[in-house]
Amino acid sequence: MKVRLYPDDQAKAELDRQFGAVRFVYNKALAIISHRYKVHGDSLRASKDIKPLLAVAKRSRKYSWLKDFDSIALQEACRNLDTAFKNFFDKSSPSRYPRFKSRRGQQSSYHCTGTTAYDDESITLPKIGKIPAKIHRDIKGSLKSITVSRSPTGKYYAAILVDTDEVLPEQITDINAHSVRGIDVGLAALVNCDNGIKIDNPRFIQRSTKNLRRKQKSLSRKKKGSSNRAKARLAVAKCHEKVANARNDFQHKLSRRLVDENQAIVVETLKVKNMMKNRRLSKAIADASWHSQIEKLSYKAEQAGKHLVKIDQWFASSKTCSCCGKKVEKLPLNIRSWTCACGAVLDRDTNAAINIRQQGILKLKARGSPFLLMEACVRPTHCRLRPEK
Structure with missing residues (x-):
């Protein structure tokens, strides 16, 4: 079940840092694997060869800041990279070579059970604590994981995965x-x-073409790196989100x-x-x-x-x-x-x-x-x- 989160400014900053750490591990692992194959011709696996290096990196002075974040989320970034490579080598899949993740766009972080929990009004994440949430219906079953994400428009969500004893009904025979x-x-x-x-x-894109075109033209006129460009990018993202919703x-x-x-x-x-x-x-x-x-x-x-x-x-x-x-x-x-x-x-x-x-x-x-x-x-x-x- 996906629920909306309402973090305060401090929680937003901590979530953004968590997303940044996950993104850093993913990009660093991708850079190592690509460089190793290009220079030496060796094929590495992120979950087998890169994930053990996380413990070594946390003990070093350069990457000691990784200790401030959930270790499960960092390890999951390596597993996600393995999945990306698996899809790339699958001939039946249209996926292309994995690309580096950008700080813009949607961000996510996976948190497994343990210090993760939820109640009627909030969810609890490791190293971050309680975050207010809108639990719009009852959740039945044992908690498996919580995946926190941030949309391009700056909204925060939590996908709560639970294990239930419910059995799907048998298909109708007659x-x-x-x-x-x-x-x-x-x-x-x-x-x-x-x-x-x-x-x-309904032709959703056609109905919003004029509005989207106006906002995209406004975005193209803004100077790169300016605060006005960030505001214009947010306006375009909101328009796309409205169409998708x-x-x-x-x-x-x-x-x-x-x-x-x-x-x-x-x-x-x-x-x-x-x-x-x-x-x-x-x-x-x-x-x-x-x-x-x-x-x-x-x-x-x-x-x-x-x-x-x-x-x-x-x-x-x-x-x-x-x-x-x-x-x-x-x-x-x-x-x-x-x-x-x-x-x-x-x-x-x-x-x-x-x-x-x-x-x-x-x-x-x-x-x-x-x-x-x-x-x-x-x-x-x-x-x-x-x-x-």
Whole structure:
């Protein structure tokens, strides 16, 4: 659970120093590993080769100031660097070579159990003490860790991780066919359902473009290193934070509604990275944030015992007629509706959602999920026949 912290000036200074120490260990370890490989060709591991050096550094005169900070947080910085290198060498991951952390932007510090604690109105961190917090709901379970972070706008948060005995509900086995919902995501309409319902794209970035452009122009005119530039940077960060908060709020409400109303949700697998190469649509695709929406659907469905089915990315959902199953050769993006040889007039997005739903039902049947009610084999309601001459 993530809660908001309200530290005083002294606590803010101590938290900022803690973030700086964690950042220093991460950057120093990255510099040592990179230099060692470049000069000698040796590969080092931060958690195995660099972490033991922390105790040696604390005994030296140059780095004795590291003793003022939580040792677990410093060790976690080495483990995080190992994770960054692991993601970089993973061919299936798009991660690039680890970069040095900046003092600007988001900062974080990991604190394990021991001297870490929380109550109804505060959390307690080692070497820092109690910090007022807004605990907005009851926390059940044994405390595992607390990760403190600072957003680019200067707000402080604490992510409290607890271990509970709660067991996730088993997935629904007897599925009502009318409770299976096929979803096709898009740009004009963010979500297109197989029943014809379309949810418009809020376009959060487009709505805030004028405000963001004005503040970014103001930032570019400020002298680097000046206090006015710091104020302008904070104004830009607040604008971006407002857009991100609005998008998250919309996605959480939409995903909750879809999971509550259906027993199974079928979505398509998208390669957003490849789609972002389109210069004309990349900004709109990033604003739509399809991947984040599907991730929220995934964990909410798991918590509720519902099904989330992902179909193959190469399935031609838009080009295939949902009435007769015939596939057309080409279907450019500017064609939003088309007429099949069987006489059905199809809406591009609704037709894709119906095909996605049908593929999802086949996958659910392959898993062995029985259906309580199957609709009759009739022409879908979205199909319109051409008038006879």
